Amino acid sequence: MTVAEPHRIKSVEPLHMPTAAEREEAISRAGYNTFLLRSEEVYIDLLTDSGTSAMSDSQWSALMTGDEAYAGSSSFYRLEEAVRAVYGFQHVVPTHQGRGAEHILSQIAIKPGQYVPGNMYFTTTRAHQELAGGIFEDVIVDEAHDPQSRHPFKGDVDLGKLERLIDRVGAQNIAYVNVAVTVNMAGGQPVSMANLRATHYLCRRHGILLWCDATRCVENAYFIKEREQGYAGRTVASILHEMMAYFDGCTMSGKKDCLVNIGGFLALNDESLLRRARELVVLFEGMPTYGGLAGRDMAAMAQGIHEMVDDAYIAHRVHQVRYLGERLIAAGVPIVEPIGGHAVFVDAARFLPHLPRERFPAQALAAALYLDSGVRAMERGTVSAGRDPNTGRDRIPRLELVRLTIPRRVYTDRHLDVVAESVVGLYRHGESVRGLRMTYEPPTLRFFTARFEPAPEERHLRLCDGK
Structure with a gap:
């Protein structure tokens, strides 16, 4: 049965398709990094689902009711009520976005040298954990690292791995266990309720906090x-x-599920942790009742929290991502399976088997896709993994992926048809996609601002030979 959009369109934004020459000039100027393209140079933007959602008429109305008081804003209490009702946590600390929440949690919960096990890393999360002196340890099930495995819950914590880590380093040397739902870097893969329950009981038995x-x-x-x-x-x-x-608290980027363009929060029950979080939010974000957000942003996020759990909305959201993924599977394009909830992840290592990992195949494929069709996607592979702080060498993750991320309530299936046709066309001529070398590397989170050029032996060739 066709799952149609559970909404009508009442406002539109024109799109512009840059010419092939304009795209070639743009990607060269951007150093072959899709993050550095200007938005007006992009036709269909699948870079991220973070802050790119279309808000509802009720959310736009909520903006007008925002209370911009510096302290004690009524918009904060509206947000607090929504978090309590939908998430179940008693306390909320607003932040400017999710990484603000990650930073505060890392500072209050991690002592230098402690381990932070999690079900696969996420870029900003691990960066904040390491900046606080923590040591990330991957305890996800092995199936998560296999893009061809169809395990229904590839985000699950491997309880054996977690227990062995506890036995090896001691519970006192574990700051907290961090479980992502879903797991972005594994392809948007979910965690089962049974696994959450079992992880909860394991952490309780050892007196370890479980964070989400x-x-x-x-x-x-x-x-x-x-x-x-x-x-x-x-x-x-x-x-x-x-x-x-099952959790002691959570960090949240409201720019995803909460259907807003900016904002995030910590939510928790423990009052001693709450006091420490509020002390830091004053230093880094703002008053505890606004945390770096305007009152109107908190009001829109509160409304979005209620909208995000509408069954019709989320069914269409997941089915639209699945629509794109199934088109690619039907054409033989290698992607991560099962298809995730927010994006289709193309397996660049299988897509471009002629490119070694030091030529950044996922980065090259994302640039080639833009050159081909004006579609902007993002790399999730060796560039995103960064360097090992101890050895200085590139981390080489088992997954080398290009993420085609679907913004919420923004594009129609016809837009996704354009994306599918471009990806399939590139796959049929994959040998024409050339490798890259890095010419500028920032010290942290390099995928945002790193710059590249065609690899030296291929510098005379275009990144994508073809149309």
């Missing part, structure tokens, strides 16, 4: 409804509430 990266928790709840026995008849809202009950 809840950025795409609604998509995770939907996959539980679809895939886990006993949940088919439950609402997404009730599943999400149960998920959050």
Whole structure:
């Protein structure tokens, strides 16, 4: 059965398709890094689903009711009520976006030298953990590193790996366990309720805090409804509430599930942690009742929190991502399976087998896709993984991916047809995509601002020989 958009369109934004010559000039000026393209140079923008959602009429109305008081804003209390009702946590500390919450959590919860196990790393999360002196340890199930595995819950924590780490370093040397729902770097893969429950009990037995990266928790709840026995008849809202009950708190980027363009928060129950978080939010973000956000942004986020758990909305959201993924699978394009909730992840290592990892195949493929069709995607592979701080060498993750990220309530399936046709065309002539070398590398989170050029032996060739 076709799953149609559960909304009507009442405002449109014109799109412009730059010419082939304009695209070639733009990607060269951007150092073959799609993050450095200007938005007006992009036709269909699948760089990220962060802050790119289309807000509802109710959210636009909420903007006009925002209370811009410096302290004690009524918009904060509206946000607090929404977090309590939907997530179940008693306290909320607003931040300018998710990485603000990650920074504060890392500072209050990590002592230098402590381990922070998690179900695969995320770039900004690990950066903040390491800046606080923490040591990331991957405890995700092995299936998560296999793009061809169809395990329904590839985000699950491997309880054996976690228990062995606890035995090796001692519970006192673990700051907290961080579980992302869903797991972005694994391809938007969910965690099962059974695994959350088991991880909760394991952490309780050892006296270890269990923290959630809840950025795409609604998509995770939907996959539980679809895939886990006993949940088919439950609402997404009730599943999400149960998920959050297994955690001591969460960091949240409101720019994803909460359907807003800016904002995030920490949510938690422990009052001693709350006091320490509020002390730091004053230093780094703003007053505890605005945390770097305007009142209107908190009001829009509060409304978005209620909208995000609408079953019709999230069903269409997941099915639209699936629509693109199934088109690519039908054409033989290698992608991460099962298809995730926020993006289709193209397996660049299998897509471009002629390129070694030191030629950054995912980065090269993202640039080639833009050159071909004006579609902007992003690299999730060796560039994103960064360098090992101890050896100075590139981390080489098992997954070398290009993420085609679908903004919420923005594009139609016809836009995704354009994307699919471009990806399929490139796949049929994959040998024409040339490798890259890095010409500028920032010290942290290099994928945002690094610059590249065609590899020296190929400098006389265009990045993509073809149309």
